[in-house]
Amino acid sequence: MSINPIMAKLAAKLQRTDLPKVKPGDSVRVNVKIKEGDKERVQAFEGTVIAMKSGPQGSFTVRKMSFGQGVERIFPLNSKAIDTIEIIRSNKVRRAKLFYLRELKGKAARLKEADQAR
Numbered sequence: 703m704s705i706n707p708i709m710a711k712l713a714a715k716l717q718r719t720d721l722p723k724v725k726p727g728d729s730v731r732v733n734v735k736i737k738e739g740d741k742e743r744v745q746a747f748e749g750t751v752i753a754m755k756s757g758p759q760g761s762f763t764v765r766k767m768s769f770g771q772g773v774e775r776i777f778p779l780n781s782k783a784i785d786t787i788e789i790i791r792s793n794k795v796r797r798a799k800l801f802y803l804r805e806l807k808g809k810a811a812r813l814k815e816a817d818q819a820r
Contacts, residue, residue: 705758713758718780721787724762726751727795727813732764732777733785744785747775750793750813752800765803767811772804792816 705713724730731748749766752774760779765772777784793813803811 716758716780721779721784722789724751724754724787724789726754726798726800727793728789729791729793730764731788731790733787734777735783735785748790749773750800750803752803754798
């Protein structure tokens with residue numbers, strides 16, 4: 703299925719280039735702009751990228767553990783609410799979707815760090 707050329711141009715224009723490329727397995731800190739009333743502040747969400755969706759309306763899912771409970775949040779890639787994305791650590795994974803991490807607890811949920819020399 704091909705995309706309309708006009709839509710492709712529009713999607714390319716709206717694409718954000720200031721954010722780093724994230725991939726499944728990366729430990730990231732996403733700084734999100736939160737609007738409360740008339741005030742705006744930045745809130746950090748730190749966790750592991752467990753899934754990516756591609757395309758013009760692509761998104762990525764970040765999972766973290768908070769007080770023993772798993773918390774997942776889906777961020778659109780081109781959202782204006784995302785202030786910055788910091789890649790804390792890249793991990794070696796062999797899957798595109800890391801949904802199996804939902805079942806693992808504690809040390810079993812750790813991922814091996816990718817070799818930076820390669």
